[in-house]
Amino acid sequence: ETQGLITYMRTDAVQMSPEGISACREAISSGFDPRYLPDKPRSYKTKAKNAQEAHEAIRPNDFGRKPKDISRFLDSDQAKLYTLVWNRAVASQMSNAEFERTSIEITAGRHGLRATGQVLVFDGFLTLYQESRDDDKNGDEEKRLPKVSIGEALDLQKLDCNQHFTEPPPRYTEASLIKRMEELGIGRPSTYTSTLTVLREREYVRLEKRRLIPEDKGRLVTAFLENYFDKYVEFDFTADLEEKLDKISNGDAQWKQVLREFWQDFIKTVDGISDLRVSEVLDTLNEAMADHVFPPREDGGDVRQCPSCEDGRLSLKVGRFGAFVGCSNYPECRYTRQLVTINGKDAEVIGNGERELGRDPETGNIVKQLTGRFGPYVQVDSAVEGEKPKRASLPKGIDPASVDLELALKLLSLPREIGLHPESGKPVTAAIGRYGPYVRHDRTYVNLKSWEDVFTTGLNHAVALIADKAKSRSAPTALKELGAHPEDGEPVRILDGRYGPYVKHLRTNASLPKGVEPESVTMEQAVELLAARAKKKPAAKRKKAPAKKTA
Structure with a gap:
C-alpha cells in the first residue's frame, strides 16, 4: 500500500497549520527533555515577495513516524529527504540554542592582547538540525577558553606569528546567491533553483568547493550585456519588472500594457546594436575583458602582441564553436589559443599552442599536443608527405597540462576494437565521439559513463550494454x-x-x-x-x- 509521508511540497510557506504545530510539539514533548519545548509555539513569516503560500509549510503528515522507524521502507535518497523534512519541521518548534561568549583581556608589557571564545551551553534546536556553512569554521573546542582569574599571571607556552592580508569578498555559494537575490527582489522562490541550474548547464559558472566560479563563457556574455544592454541587467530594472509581473498576477495591471512599454524601449536597443559590425563589438569586448583575456606578461611586454609573428595584435575572435583569441594577421599568421579555461586552469600555450610529447614507438613520428580554436587536441605527424596527420580531441574534463605521450597514443589509437559480437560475428568497437564516449555494434550506439571506459570496457560488458539498448527499442509484445x-x-x-x-x-x-x-x-x-x-x-x-x- 502506498502511503504519503509529507504534506504538499510545492509551496514556499514557512508556517505550519495549527494541527501540525500541535502534533509537532507533542513529538518534542514525548521524545526530548522538557527544556527543548518552548513555552509558546513558534510562528514564522515569509520574507520573499509573491511567495506561493496556498498550502502550509512542508512537514511530515504524522510526526510519530520517525525517520529511523520507516527508513527500511524507503530507498537511500527517500530516507535522506524524509529525515531532512522531519528534522527541520521538529527543530522549527524547539527552544533556542544557548551560547556563552567570553572575552579575556591580557596585558603583556606594553602590548595588549585579547582572546575571545564561544561555548555551546544548551544545544536546543541544534540537536536536530544545523544549516550547512559556506566555510569551515573552527569548532567550539578550538574556541574554548581556560578558566582564569582577574590579575592571574599567565605563562607563555607558545607564540604563533601570523600575517593577515585584506582579502576580496568570498565568491557566492548557491545559498548566499539566493539570499542576495531575495534582498534585491530578483526572482521568486519558485524560480531560484531553475536560475542556478541554467547557469551551470550553460557553463556560465562552475561549482568549486561549493563556490560559484565564473567561466569565461559567462564573463563574455556578461561583458556583452553590460556594454550593450546595461539597462536590462541592472538590479533595479529586474526587481521593478518582477514587481510589475506580481501586479499582473494579482489583477492590478494589464499585461499588454506592461509588454508594450517594455518592447518599445527594448526593440530600439536591439535595432541600434544590429547596425554595428562584428569587429566593433569585439573591440568593445577586448577593452571590457582586457584584464582577464590578456593577462600581464612575465617580461612586461605588450599583452596584445602576437607571440608567433610578433607584429600582429591579439584579439577576440568568433568561430563556429564560440569565442577564442587569434592574431590580427590571419591567415598569414594562424596563431590561436583558447579563451575557455578547463577545470579552472588555462591550457598551456607555447607559440601556436604546440607541445611536443615524444615519438610514436611504432613509427618514430613526432606526437604533439596543440590548442586550436575548437580546443586542445593531440596529433601524430604523418610519415607520408602531404598526407593529413591523425588527430584526436582531448575528452572533456582532461587538464591539457596533464597529457603525456601514453595518453596521447591511446587517444590516437581510437576507435578500439573490443572483440567480435558472439551472435553476429561483427566487431564491437569503443571510441569517443561528438557526444562523448560510446561502444558500437553495427548501427547500435551505447553511451559510456566516462572516457576512461573506452579503454577498459570488456566484450561481455559491451555486449550486455548493446543487448539492453536493443531490448529498449524492441517492438511491443x-x-x-x-x-x-x-x-x-x-x-x-x-x-x-x-x-x-x-x-x-x-x-x-x-x-x-x-x-x-x-x-x-x-x-x-x-x-x-x-x-x-x-x-x-x-x-x-x-x-x-x-x-x-x-x-
Missing part, C-alpha cells in the same frame, strides 16, 4: 490477436506498451480503460475504442501550394 477488422480486413491486435495495454489497427492506437483485462476484450469492444480514438485525432493539415513568383 502482442497480448492478444483479435483477427481482421470488419471494415478493411486489416489485423487488430492488443499490445503491451510502455504505458499499458492498447489496441492497434494500422496507425491508430487506443488505450484500454483501467481495470479491463486484455484477454477479455472482444472485437466489438476494440472497434468501438478505435473509432472513439479516431474521432479525437486532429485533421491533417493541408499543405499550402507555393506562391507563384511574379515576373
